[in-house]
């Protein structure tokens with residue numbers, strides 16, 4: 001199994017990502033609502049798929065907040081490195097399988113899909129999401145301006161994006177997840193979620 005894919009079976013990856021999500025949530029809470037109001041927790045349960053057996057069956061919490069001020073009550077959902085929009089699989093699973101989907105032989109890709117539990121149909125839907133929804137999102141358009149050398153073309157996403165970050169495969173994966181973590185929140189009104 002490619003090293004990047006082996007990471008998806010390591011509980012330590014998800015523990016690390018959970019900690020990063022806690023930090024992102026704390027930051028959002030400190031910033032408060034746009035109206036100046038305080039934020040109360042309005043987290044909701046998720047049961048993301050594709051993680052290792054030990055955590056695969058458990059419920060996880062997607063941090064979310066609600067403005068405490070009457071008349072506002074705005075919902076604020078912080079960026080996340082574990083959840084990519086409303087996709088039912090973990091964010092790292094979506095990134096890794098999409099990246100490897102473009103490089104592995106059909107046989108090896110089939111074996112990997114079996115292990116993680118991702119259908120070919122789902123993988124194709126993700127590919128379309130990267131190339132269309134993600135590539136045309138406000139988030140990606142803004143992000144492209146910050147990348148030098150220039151951002152990879154849509155058809156090379158997300159593999160070429162992962163390869164842009166320094167370090168071993170785990171660092172590259174986590175950096176990618178951090179980089180795209182605000183994609184859900186930045187474009188929530190832009191039907192980014194699948």
Ligand SMILES: [Zn+2]
Nearest residue numbers: 033035067072
């Ligand atoms: Zn408010």
